[in-house]
Amino acid sequence: MGLSFLTKAPLAALLLLSQQLMAQQPVSNGVEMADKLRADGKIWVVVAVIAAIFAGIIIYLVRLDRQIGKLEKEVKQTGTPAQKNDYSL
Numbered sequence: 001m002g003l004s005f006l007t008k009a010p011l012a013a014l015l016l017l018s019q020q021l022m023a024q025q026p027v028s029n030g031v032e033m034a035d036k037l038r039a040d041g042k043i044w045v046v047v048a049v050i051a052a053i054f055a056g057i058i059i060y061l062v063r064l065d066r067q068i069g070k071l072e073k074e075v076k077q078t079g080t081p082a083q084k085n086d087y088s089l
Helices: 005-023 032-040 043-078
Strands: none
Touching (some): 032 043
């Protein structure tokens, strides 16, 4: 139940035309909030917070991968996971 070529072509042309129109809109002189933060020197606080969040996510994923790896090895060796209730991160 697909669309025929005659209905796809106008939709594709409209999509391409709308993207061209949106790309032609003028850009302002800059982002006012970012300019203010940069002028006050607070942009580094924003960068530090984003970096801390990113580092936390990476650390969490690495720990999770190690724990999953241990469980996979255990299942391969014994065939069943241990009956341990402490699977906390």
